[in-house]
Amino acid sequence: MANILFFTALILIWVMLLYHMFLMQGGYRHYRTYERVIPEWEKNMIDLPTVSIFIPSHNEEVVMEQTLTAMSRLxxxxxxxxxxxxxxxxxxxxxxxxxxxADRYPFIRVLETKPPNKGKGKSSALNEALANSTGEIICVYDADNTPEKKAVWYLVMGLINDPKAAAMVGKFRVINAAKTWLTRFINIETICFQWMAQGGRWRWFGVATIPGTNFAIRRSVIEELGGWDVKALAEDTELTIRVYNLGYHIRFFPKAITWEQEPETLGVWWKQRTRWAQGNQYVVLKFLRQFATLKRKRIIFDLFYFFFTYFLFFFGVILSNGLFIVNLFYDLQLSIGNVAIALWILAFLLFLGEVMITLSIEKNEMNRKNFFYIILMYFTYSQMWILLVIYSLYQETKRILFKQEVKWYKTERFSQKNQGGKKDE
Known part of the structure; x- marks a missing residue:
């Protein structure tokens, strides 16, 4: 029985690894071709729509000046x-x-949230802004973001030229990547997520996921959907599923770039990523229960990805590691053998190769220092995710069983002074 469980776990792990390899190939192809449409698209940038940019903010004095300086230069x-x-x-x-x-720039204004939205989190703040704005296109940026000058231009360009797209998703980079060992890991993770997951899924399936920042959505669509789900910690993923269910698609257009700050301490990272994981678990469970009634079955690509990531893949990793550890103290008659060891080594080499190829897409990222960080990342940062997913699943289960109110954790910010990495156009 132990052997069956162990090899089942290996199969789950390898399915995810091979799927990511497939996505990486698609992401690389998207990287090679996505700019070709720009000269033709530019010709249609004549009668431009009005744009409302939402910046939900709670205790953001550390980053607000840098963010609004970038916004004023759009x-x-x-x-x-x-x-x-x-x-x-x-x-x-x-x-x-x-x-x-706001006193200096007539196109910037401050909106104070009011009950029942006041102090309830990001989704409620966005709904408040939706009710108090008129822009034909809605863009959302987190308060720690400094978008490049043409970021919004490119997001709007995509929507003008792709009428079937409800939303346009840009690329985000880490502004404090060189600050700590943790931000270096997150920088690698961020680049890989965008090119492996976003680029690959768009290339192969015509599917992309709305992130929490640097995206544009048509007002008509968000109003038809009734705004943001205030119960969703991962409001971006939840919105993605509902957009697809309306029959639209979401396009990944990495020419639109923003620079964002990432957690510099383990405590802040743990709280932020727990919210992400718990939020995505909520979305998967919510829509799997509704799957039979969903109108657009292509949503299965997104649900499958998140279900496999936050449930099956981590279940396989936890199961295989657990059986291996138990076998050290109690003989489970586990026939690990040379095949299993070879598969583990191949899995590590595959991870290494995928990340290195993906980093080569971004200028100056594939260097000797990052090569050693990738190796260290596999044995540390990647393993931390296992513990985090277990913890977040426990939190989400407890919330459901005891019908607890969703509590929004606002990520702590750090001073952006002397943080390199940002380049503008």
Whole structure:
């Protein structure tokens, strides 16, 4: 029995690894071809739509000035731009700093949340802004983001030229990548997620996932959907499923780039990623229960990806590791053998190769230092995710059983001074 469980776990792990290899190939192909449409698309950038940019903010004084400085420099007609800082129950100088920019720039304004949305989290803040704006296109940026000058331009360009797209998704890079060992790991993870997952899934299946930042969505679509789900910690993933169910698609267009800050300490990372994992588990369980009634079955690609990532893949890893450890102290008659060892070595080499190829897409990322970080990442950062998913699943199960209210964790920010990496156009 132990042998059957062990090899079942290996199969689950390898299915995910091979799927990621497939996505990597698609992501690389997308990288080689996605810019070809730009010259033709540029010709249609004449009668531009109005754009409302939502920046949900709660105690963001550390990053607010850098963010709004970048926003004030956006390449887009300012008479068609409405940048809204949603000051959600802040107790620091967030509102004061934002108001200072609003006094200088007529296209920037501050919106104070009111009950019942006040202090309820990101989704509620976004719904508040939706009710108090008129832009034909809605863009969302987190308060720690500094988008490149033409980021919004490219997002809008995609929607103008692709009428079947409800939303356009850009690329985000880590502005504090060189700050700590943790931010170096996150930088590698971020690049791989975008090119392996987003680029590959768009190339092969015409599917992409809305992230929490640097995306644009048509107002008509978000209004038809009734806004953001206030119960979803991963409001971006939840919104993605509902968009596809309306019959639209979401396009990944990495020409639109923003630079964002990532957690610099393990405690902040743990809380943020727990929210992500728990939120995605909520989305998977929510829509799997509704799958028979979903109108668009192509959603299965997104549900499959998240179900496999947050349930089957980690179940396989946990099961195989657990059986191996138990076998050290109690003879389970586990026939691990040379085949299993060879599969583990091949899995490591596959991980190494996939990440290295993906990093080669980004300028200056595939270097000797990152090569050693990739190896270290496999044995540390990747294993931390196992513990995190177990913990988040426990939290989500407890929330469901005891009908607990969803609690939003706002990621702690760090000073952006002297943080390199950002380049503008």
């Amino acid at each position: 390449y887009y007609p300012k008479d068609k731009l409405d940048i809204i800082v949603i000051n959600d129950n802040s107790s620091d100088r967030t509102g004061e700093i934002a108001q200072g920019f």
